[in-house]
Amino acid sequence: MNNLNARQIEFINLLLNEKDYRTxxxxxxxxxxxxxxxxxxxMVIEDYLNKFNIRLNRKHSxxxxxxxxxxxxxxxxxNLHIQEDKDPKISVNDRRIDIIKTMLMDSHxxxxxxxxxxxxxxxxxxxxxxxxxxxxWLFSFDLALEKTVEGTQIIGDEMNIRRAIASFLFxxxxxxxxxxxxxxxxxxxxxxxxxxxxxxxxxxxxxYVNRMLLDLEKKYSCIIDDPYYINLLTHMLISMERxxxxxxxxxKDKVQNLKYKKEYEEATLCISKINKxxxxxxxxxxxxxxxxxxxxxxxxxxxxxxxxKDLDKFSSMTxxxxxxxxxxxxxxxxxxxxxxxxxxxxxxxxxxxxLNRIEYDIQISNPLIKDIKTQYPLLxxxxxxxxxxxxFKLKQKEIPIDEIGYLALYYQLGxxxxxxxxxxxxxxxxxxxxxxxxxxKLKRYFPDFxxxxxxxxxxxxSQNIQNIDLIITTVPLDLKDKPCLLVSAFLSEKDIKNIxxxxxxxxxxxxxxxxxxxxxxxxxxxxxxxxNKSEKEVTTxxxxxxxxxxxxxxxxxxxNLKIYISFCEKEDKLALCINDIEKDKKQLVFYxxxxxxxxxxxxxxxxxNFNINDGYGSYLRKCIKKKDVNKYFKLNGKGExxxxxxxxxxxxxxxxKLDMKAATKDxxxxxxxxxxxxTDVISDKKAFLxxxxxxxxxxxxxxxxxxxxxxxxxxxxxxxxxxxxKTKNDLAWETLDDKPVNFVILFAVTEEDKTSTHVRLLSKxxxxxxxxxxxxxxxxxxxxxEVYEIFTKQEEVI
Numbered sequence: 136m137n138n139l140n141a142r143q144i145e146f147i148n149l150l151l152n153e154k155d156y157r158t159x160x161x162x163x164x165x166x167x168x169x170x171x172x173x174x175x176x177x178m179v180i181e182d183y184l185n186k187f188n189i190r191l192n193r194k195h196s197x198x199x200x201x202x203x204x205x206x207x208x209x210x211x212x213x214n215l216h217i218q219e220d221k222d223p224k225i226s227v228n229d230r231r232i233d234i235i236k237t238m239l240m241d242s243h244x245x246x247x248x249x250x251x252x253x254x255x256x257x258x259x260x261x262x263x264x265x266x267x268x269x270x271x272w273l274f275s276f277d278l279a280l281e282k283t284v285e286g287t288q289i290i291g292d293e294m295n296i297r298r299a300i301a302s303f304l305f306x307x308x309x310x311x312x313x314x315x316x317x318x319x320x321x322x323x324x325x326x327x328x329x330x331x332x333x334x335x336x337x338x339x340x341x342x343y344v345n346r347m348l349l350d351l352e353k354k355y356s357c358i359i360d361d362p363y364y365i366n367l368l369t370h371m372l373i374s375m376e377r378x379x380x381x382x383x384x385x386x387k388d389k390v391q392n393l394k395y396k397k398e399y400e401e402a403t404l405c406i407s408k409i410n411k412x413x414x415x416x417x418x419x420x421x422x423x424x425x426x427x428x429x430x431x432x433x434x435x436x437x438x439x440x441x442x443x444k445d446l447d448k449f450s451s452m453t454x455x456x457x458x459x460x461x462x463x464x465x466x467x468x469x470x471x472x473x474x475x476x477x478x479x480x481x482x483x484x485x486x487x488x489x490l491n492r493i494e495y496d497i498q499i500s501n502p503l504i505k506d507i508k509t510q511y512p513l514l515x516x517x518x519x520x521x522x523x524x525x526x527f528k529l530k531q532k533e534i535p536i537d538e539i540g541y542l543a544l545y546y547q548l549g550x551x552x553x554x555x556x557x558x559x560x561x562x563x564x565x566x567x568x569x570x571x572x573x574x575x576k577l578k579r580y581f582p583d584f585x586x587x588x589x590x591x592x593x594x595x596x597s598q599n600i601q602n603i604d605l606i607i608t609t610v611p612l613d614l615k616d617k618p619c620l621l622v623s624a625f626l627s628e629k630d631i632k633n634i635x636x637x638x639x640x641x642x643x644x645x646x647x648x649x650x651x652x653x654x655x656x657x658x659x660x661x662x663x664x665x666x667n668k669s670e671k672e673v674t675t676x677x678x679x680x681x682x683x684x685x686x687x688x689x690x691x692x693x694x695n696l697k698i699y700i701s702f703c704e705k706e707d708k709l710a711l712c713i714n715d716i717e718k719d720k721k722q723l724v725f726y727x728x729x730x731x732x733x734x735x736x737x738x739x740x741x742x743x744n745f746n747i748n749d750g751y752g753s754y755l756r757k758c759i760k761k762k763d764v765n766k767y768f769k770l771n772g773k774g775e776x777x778x779x780x781x782x783x784x785x786x787x788x789x790x791x792k793l794d795m796k797a798a799t800k801d802x803x804x805x806x807x808x809x810x811x812x813x814t815d816v817i818s819d820k821k822a823f824l825x826x827x828x829x830x831x832x833x834x835x836x837x838x839x840x841x842x843x844x845x846x847x848x849x850x851x852x853x854x855x856x857x858x859x860x861k862t863k864n865d866l867a868w869e870t871l872d873d874k875p876v877n878f879v880i881l882f883a884v885t886e887e888d889k890t891s892t893h894v895r896l897l898s899k900x901x902x903x904x905x906x907x908x909x910x911x912x913x914x915x916x917x918x919x920x921e922v923y924e925i926f927t928k929q930e931e932v933i
Contacts, residue, residue: 139183140256141225142166143176144215147183150191150201151208158198168258187211230255231265235272238289239300240335240376245286273299294424297377298498301369304335336372343412344371347405355434363432366499370428375409378417393426398434402426427495431488453487456525463521464546467740468514471602478549485545493532501537503544511547513743516690518543520700520739523688524732527702557581557638560600561589562608563624576626577607581634607634652745654737655709655725656769663710663726664761670699673712673726681706685728690739694722698742700735701728709738713764759834782857782899783927789814790858791919798864800876804828804845807858807881816858816883819851823883826851837870840910844900846882856883857900859922861914878914900926
């Protein structure tokens with residue numbers, strides 16, 4: 136009996152569930168296939184039903200149905216289950232994976248939509264959609280689908296096809312997709328990787344190549360790190376598969392100066408052995424491919440002297456690349472990694488091999504990249520930006536994210552060492568004697584302390600303590616810049632506990648972070664400030680303004696911050712888009728197009744250190760006009776945003792009224808203006824009100840949650856103050872959430888304070904109002920004292 140495919144089984148089940156006629160059109164919509172496909176299926180189904188003496192009735196314009204459907208269901212139900220077990224339904228994702236695998240491994244042959252439709256029992260439309268997905272996947276490897284009358288095939292450079300095969304293995308191999316594995320025969324590979332390899336290559340070849348690599352490690356007394364080992368193994372298997380089919384592109388000019396190199400000699404021996412053992416005819420192109428991998432993965436290692444004089448032609452490039460990336464990362468994150476000499480040397484060894492891989496267009500797959508993105512997103516993206524800067528500066532090819540992931544791990548190790556090892560300065564009365572005893576005890580109880588020096592209290596004022604993490608002293612000191620713990624010379628149990636408590640409370644050691652934005656303030660202009668625009672809309676606008684094509688690279692710092700960078704000669708542009716992402720949450724997206732990498736680094740640093748959810752950012756969240764955003768960054772860039780404003784000096788209980796009689800917006804503004812006039816804050820009520828109403832014409836001051844913050848900057852204000860008022864009735868007001876207002880905060884600002892102080896005041900009040908608990912307490916307040924307490928309690932300098 137002929138087997139049914141999954142779609143035909145599903146078609147029969149639909150027929151068995153219907154007691155009346157249904158049209159082919161109806162069934163085709165249910166099964167998401169064409170009428171033509173179902174008509175073909177119906178012929179197969181009819182033959183199948185005839186074997187059980189079950190009749191399929193057809194009626195013109197009515198459709199089809201199974202006669203005596205109840206008995207039919209009893210007769211064939213068991214057989215349908217058997218059919219389903221024989222042909223389990225393949226998912227859309229698995230079908231696409233299977234198509235990609237087949238087309239990559241057999242790229243010299245063409246296939247067709249009809250062939251694939253018949254093979255997977257789906258409509259042509261489904262295969263067309265599969266091709267769209269496959270084209271997007273291939274694009275990252277500079278490959279494409281070529282569609283002709285004869286059929287469809289993958290086209291592109293042979294090296295790119297091999298890269299795609301290797302990437303396919305890591306991206307789509309699944310544990311459990313094959314029941315049989317050869318894990319017991321191959322000691323260096325995990326089951327998931329083995330199963331993936333087994334789907335593409337013969338087990339005999341996998342075992343053979345694995346043994347060859349193990350022998351090479353033994354021969355050269357080295358261990359190839361696991362991710363590189365898997366990549367090298369995969370490449371050799373691809374070589375055997377593709378090379379045997381004559382899929383090699385090669386220029387003999389490339390090898391004239393290589394034949395006497397150890398790596399080339401070893402590659403020649405390996406290919407010769409493969410040809411002999413498998414009766415193949417792999418040519419010199421495969422020798423060259425393998426040579427490039429041996430060089431890139433450091434199979435034959437050379438010792439590197441302390442002053443790096445033994446590095447090959449990549450020596451200066453390697454050191455320069457490492458130094459540029461490290462400098463940029465340290466500047467952006469305000470950390471010091473250079474002091475860890477071991478990490479710096481390991482970076483040098485890794486980058487040397489990495490630049491070889493980039494030179495030879497060898498792309499590795501990093502199995503840890505997803506975990507790195509999850510665990511260290513900031514560090515990974517700062518590494519990405521720093522690597523782009525280094526590549527641009529040194530005119531190198533762009534570094535892939537898998538490679539950057541490994542760099543990030545080295546820097547993360549350096550950061551952890553930096554955080555763990557505390558540089559400690561000991562200060563005693565004399566600097567001698569007792570300091571020795573104290574130093575010995577500290578090392579015993581805190582082995583991670585690095586005692587930099589022991590000095591007398593007289594020397595502390597002239598001592599350079601910039602790189603010191605902690606000062607432990609036996610004499611009282613007045614130091615504000617560094618943490619300082621007072622202990623006894625004999626280090627009592629109480630002292631040990633105090634030091635331990637201090638260390639456990641340190642969240643993270645960082646350099647001093649500045650939230651000033653001088654570079655952003657200098658380069659940002661209103662023309663390039665946007666609100667709620669997509670990346671495509673912003674970049675299109677920038678390109679149109681520049682009248683040239685530019686490519687932006689995304690640096691995804693956090694949910695609140697994205698950065699796009701582009702290197703462009705003789706152009707310096709900075710754009711900013713502020714997007715709504717959730718209720719009362721904003722996202723800043725910077726577009727940095729620079730000729731100077733130094734300026735670009737500074738802007739990235741300012742953007743990374745700037746937090747829209749803290750301090751000044753709370754004011755920026757309320758900005759709805761370009762000029763307000765631009766003014767904000769210019770003021771903050773000059774340091775004017777740092778001017779301290781004490782809310783207790785501008786809020787007086789006499790200007791707080793919680794039983795207002797106002798029933799309209801106009802009445803509320805007039806009532807609070809009267810209050811300010813009565814307390815001698817303003818000298819001309821009408822003139823001040825005119826200034827308030829003028830501000831209202833520029834944009835809504837209703838910020839939502841029942842609160843409005845109107846403000847008047849006027850020459851008739853004698854001292855900057857704030858009036859608060861709560862109404863008994865809801866007031867109609869233009870608000871961000873389209874809800875009425877019942878709490879009004881009126882700012883009265885002098886001419887002298889109308890720039891920096893006004894912005895600072897708004898920022899501080901907005902910070903308070905950004906706290907849901909503070910908002911709720913404000914709306915429930917019944918006395919002026921409660922309102923005063925809400926805004927002046929725990930005042931901090933922002």
